[in-house]
Amino acid sequence: MLTPDEALYALLCKYLLKEADSNEQQWVNTWLQASPEHPVLLASLDRLLRTAPEQAVPGAMDTEMAWRLLSSRIVERDATFDGPAGASLKSYTRWLAAASILLLLGIGTWYLTHQNERQINYSGAQLVKLDDGTSIQLDTAATLQVLPGFGQKNRKVILTGKAEFDVTTNAAHPFIIDLGGQAITVLGTRFSVDNRRQLRVFIHSGKIKLSRKHDSVILSAGMLLEEDTSRQHYQVGAHITDVATHAVVFKDTPLREVLQTIHVLYHVNVTADVALLELPVTATYTGEPLERVLEAIAYLSNANVINKGADYELRKQE
Known part of the structure; x- marks a missing residue:
């Protein structure tokens, strides 16, 4: 006393x-x-x-x-x-x-x-530099809450909206981003998060774990994750170098993975004959429209592109 x-x-x-x-x-x-x-x-x-x-x-x-x-x-x-x-x-x-x-x-x-014992709030477009060396570029409508004890008891923040993270490595205290019902755990990497309508995460470098109540997924460099509109599961594309320009690099990548990446990047469903799905694809695309990419992949796979309304199909040539 x-x-x-x-x-x-x-x-x-x-x-x-x-x-x-x-x-x-x-x-x-x-x-x-x-x-x-x-x-x-x-x-x-x-x-x-x-x-x-x-x-x-x-x-x-x-x-x-x-x-x-x-x-x-x-x-x-x-x-x-x-x-x-x-x-x-x-x-x-x-x-x-x-x-x-x-x-x-x-x-x-x-x-x-x-x-450090108080919650610190940020909102609007700005570059936030935290005490642990982490940098966060917030988008216009984003909000960030740095929870009490950050850097001493924890490294936990709450994000709403869109932001790009460059997280300092600290194996003893993983960096945790609370997205409301979902969380991202980071050991040190650079990635972007868009949580405005449906969750979208792109990994520039390093590795993260995205978790929710019933499941989790590990994402590494070049991966783009989107949560489907029904919020029942994640869609993940890989081999991506830049999301904004739709830049991808495939090297002996099975066509199955190529079509999955196209689905996540372009928001379109592309199916293919079972005989085509394991064919290796080696190609680089940057900024090309969807139709041109599909035509190029069809040529490499000896297939035809069939337009089925909003969706597409790759059908093996006879």
């Missing part, structure tokens, strides 16, 4: 950090008017509070050593102080030094870390 002096000091710190509520602010204002020494004390604590990050010492601190250090510093700083009647400079200095130790060993620790 805090002593009366420690409780007073804690309240004054809250007041100076603008964390006090209206009742606490009123109490401090009344306290300031009660004695001419109170505004002087508050000003001294304010100076110490503003320099707290510079005075912080890594690791454990010996209390007696800290008292001697702070006492000597305060004596030098307040050598000309004319204390209140009946109060010696020595007793005033000792009280203030004791309060300063509380700042460095107790309240000071809170001051230096309390930003």
Whole structure:
């Protein structure tokens, strides 16, 4: 339990950090008017509070050593102080030094870390740089919530909308993106997430795991995942170098995988004769329209393209 002096000091710190509520602010204002020494004390604590990050010492601190250090510093700083009647400079200095130790060993620790104890919210198009070195480029309508304890207790954020991530590797603390009912776990990679209507994830480099209640999927570089409109399963395409330009590189890739990638990239169903599905395809396409890609694949597979309304079929030539 805090002593009366420690409780007073804690309240004054809250007041100076603008964390006090209206009742606490009123109490401090009344306290300031009660004695001419109170505004002087508050000003001294304010100076110490503003320099707290510079005075912080890594690791454990010996209390007696800290008292001697702070006492000597305060004596030098307040050598000309004319204390209140009946109060010696020595007793005033000792009280203030004791309060300063509380700042460095107790309240000071809170001051230096309390930003990590709060949820931080971002919205709109901006580049967010987190304390662990991770960079996140948010899209116009995106929102990002960095949960309390980030970088110390966890590396967890909540995303709504579209964003591109460049995540710093930390095997001990995986980076977790909560998408609401689904989550992405990252060890270190660059990828983009679009969670506006249906989930879409593209992996530029590295590897992630996407999980929901009943299943999960591992995605690596060049993979594009889309959640189908019924939200029953994932569709995954591979061998993609750029989603925006529909750039793909196939090297001895079974036609089955090629058609799956076309389905995810172009949002169209393409079927093929069973005899064609395992044929290897080696080709590179960048920005070509769907019809041209299908014609090229049909030529490589010795097949014809049959337009079936909104869908297509590759039929083996006789």
